Amino acid sequence: MNRNLLFSKTRRQLAIWFVSVMAIILIVCEFSLDRALSQAYKATLDRELTSVANTLHNGFVTILDRPGTLESNVSNLLPDICPYSDDCYESDNSSLMPVEAIYKIEYYVSLLSSEGNPVAIAGKRIKSLPLTPTKSEWLELLDDDGFPYRQTTLTLHTKDNLVWGYLQVGRSLEEVKKYTSTMRRVLIVGFPFILSLIAVGAWWLVGKVMQPIYRSYRQIQQFTADAAHELRTPLAAIRATVESSLMKPRLTDANARNTLQTVSRQNQRLSQIVSDLMILSRLDRQLSGVKSSNEIESVILNDLVSDIAEEFAALAISANLQLKQQINTSQNLTVKGNSEQLYRLVSNLVINAIKYTPSSGEITIILESEHNEAVIRVRDTGIGIAPPEQKKIFDRFYRVNSDRSRQTGGSGLGLAISKAIALAHNGSIEVQSEINRGSSFIIRLPKYH
Numbered sequence: 001m002n003r004n005l006l007f008s009k010t011r012r013q014l015a016i017w018f019v020s021v022m023a024i025i026l027i028v029c030e031f032s033l034d035r036a037l038s039q040a041y042k043a044t045l046d047r048e049l050t051s052v053a054n055t056l057h058n059g060f061v062t063i064l065d066r067p068g069t070l071e072s073n074v075s076n077l078l079p080d081i082c083p084y085s086d087d088c089y090e091s092d093n094s095s096l097m098p099v100e101a102i103y104k105i106e107y108y109v110s111l112l113s114s115e116g117n118p119v120a121i122a123g124k125r126i127k128s129l130p131l132t133p134t135k136s137e138w139l140e141l142l143d144d145d146g147f148p149y150r151q152t153t154l155t156l157h158t159k160d161n162l163v164w165g166y167l168q169v170g171r172s173l174e175e176v177k178k179y180t181s182t183m184r185r186v187l188i189v190g191f192p193f194i195l196s197l198i199a200v201g202a203w204w205l206v207g208k209v210m211q212p213i214y215r216s217y218r219q220i221q222q223f224t225a226d227a228a229h230e231l232r233t234p235l236a237a238i239r240a241t242v243e244s245s246l247m248k249p250r251l252t253d254a255n256a257r258n259t260l261q262t263v264s265r266q267n268q269r270l271s272q273i274v275s276d277l278m279i280l281s282r283l284d285r286q287l288s289g290v291k292s293s294n295e296i297e298s299v300i301l302n303d304l305v306s307d308i309a310e311e312f313a314a315l316a317i318s319a320n321l322q323l324k325q326q327i328n329t330s331q332n333l334t335v336k337g338n339s340e341q342l343y344r345l346v347s348n349l350v351i352n353a354i355k356y357t358p359s360s361g362e363i364t365i366i367l368e369s370e371h372n373e374a375v376i377r378v379r380d381t382g383i384g385i386a387p388p389e390q391k392k393i394f395d396r397f398y399r400v401n402s403d404r405s406r407q408t409g410g411s412g413l414g415l416a417i418s419k420a421i422a423l424a425h426n427g428s429i430e431v432q433s434e435i436n437r438g439s440s441f442i443i444r445l446p447k448y449h
C-alpha cells in the first residue's frame with residue numbers, strides 16, 4: 001500500500017488529521033485538568049483556612065470581654081500574640097502557637113478593631129504583606145516580593161456577643177504555585193510524548209482501516225486489466241483476419257465466407273464476455289444493496305434441477321458422458337430468488353463439469369435438504385482441481401490453465417458469476433476436488449418455507 005502514491009498520501013493525510021484532532025482534544029483536556037486540579041487544591045486550602053479561623057474565633061469568644069481591647073489571657077490561646085507594633089516583626093515565635101495547624105503550615109493571624117485598625121498579630125510575621133483593614137471575607141494578596149497569599153476575615157465577638165473587631169487568618173499560596181507549575185511542567189513535557197504515541201497509533205490504525213479499501217482498489221485494477229486483456233484477444237483476431245483478407249489482391253467467395261465466419265465467431269466471444277460482465281456488474285449492485293429490478297419469486301429447486309439435467313443431456317451425450325440427476329428429498333425444496341439467475345448458477349457448474357470431464361465420465365446433479373438449507377451438488381469424475389487453485393477459481397477471469405481453458409472456450413467468468421449469484425441469494429458455493437478423480441461443487445441456499 002505504501003508503494004502506491006495515492007494511498008500513501010491519503011494515509012499520511014488521514015494520520016495528520018487524526019493527530020491534529022487528537023492534539024486539540026489533548027490540549028483542551030490538559031487545560032481543563034490543570035484548571036480543575038488547581039481549583040480543587042485552592043478549595044482544600046480555603047477549607048483549611050476556614051477551619052483554622054473558626055477554631056481561633058471559638059477560642060477568642062471565650063476570652064474577649066471588651067470590644068477592641070486585648071485581654072491578657074489571649075496568650076493562653078496564642079502564646080506568640082504581639083500587640084501591634086513594629087517590634088512584633090523582630091522575633092517570630094510561631095512555633096509556640098497552640099493551634100497545631102498554625103505552626104505546621106505557617107499561617108499568619110491579625111486582629112483588627114471594628115474600625116479596621118491593627119490591634120495584634122500572631123503566627124508568621126510577614127512585614128512586607130500590607131495590612132488590610134477590609135472586612136471582605138476572602139482576599140488574595142501579594143507581598144512586596146510578589147508572592148501570593150490567601151486570607152480570610154471573620155467578625156470577632158466578645159463573651160457577651162458584642163462585635164470586638166475582626167480576625168484575619170492567611171497563608172502563602174507559594175505551595176499551590178509550586179504544585180501547579182510542577183503539574184504544568186509534567187503536562188507540557190508529557191504532551192509531545194503522548195502526541196508521538198498517538199501519531200504512531202494513528203499511522204497504524206489508518207493503515208489497518210485502509211487495507212480493505214486498498215484490496216478492493218487492487219481487485220478493480222486487476223479486473224480492469226484482465227477485462228482489457230480478454231477483450232483484446234478476439235479484437236486482435238478480428239483485425240488480423242480482416243487485414244489478411246484485405247491484403248489479398250482478389251477475394252474468392254470461399255475466402256470471404258471464411259473471414260466472415262471468423263469475425264462472427266470472435267464477435268460471439270466478445271458478446272459473451274460483455275454480457276457476462278454486465279451480469280457481474282448487476283450482481284455487484286444487488287450485493288451492495290441496490291434493489292434488483294428483477295422479480296423475486298419462489299423457485300422450486302426440484303424443477304430447476306430436472307430442467308437443467310434435461311437441457312444438457314444432449315450436450316453430455318455428444319461428449320460421451322453420462323449426466324444423472326439425484327433428488328434426495330420427497331418434498332419440493334423452495335428458495336426465494338431470481339429463477340433466471342439460479343438457473344445460470346447451476347448450469348454454469350454443469351457446463352464446466354461437461355467441459356472438464358474426459359469422455360465416458362459421469363456427472364451427477366444432487367439435490368438434498370440439510371437443516372435450513374437446500375443443497376445442490378454438481379459432481380463429476382473429471383480432471384479435478386489442485387488444492388492451491390481451488391481458492392482462486394472463483395476469482396474473475398481466473399483460469400487454472402489459461403491455454404487449456406481457452407481451447408474449451410472459457411473466459412474465466414463462469415464461476416465468478418455463480419459465486420456472485422449464490423451470495424446475492426444469501427447462499428454460498430464451495431468446491432471439493434481431487435486431481436484426476438473429479439470435483440464436487442456444493443451450493444447452499446437458505447430454504448423458503
Ligand code: ADP
Nearest residue numbers: 352353356393399400405410411412413414415
Ligand atoms: P471457464 O470459463 O474458464 O471455465 P470458470 O470460471 O467457469 O471459467 O472456471 C474457472 C476455472 O476453474 C476453469 O478455467 C477450470 O480450469 C476450473 N474448473 C471449473 N470447473 C471445473 C471442473 N468441474 N473440473 C475441473 N476444473 C474446473
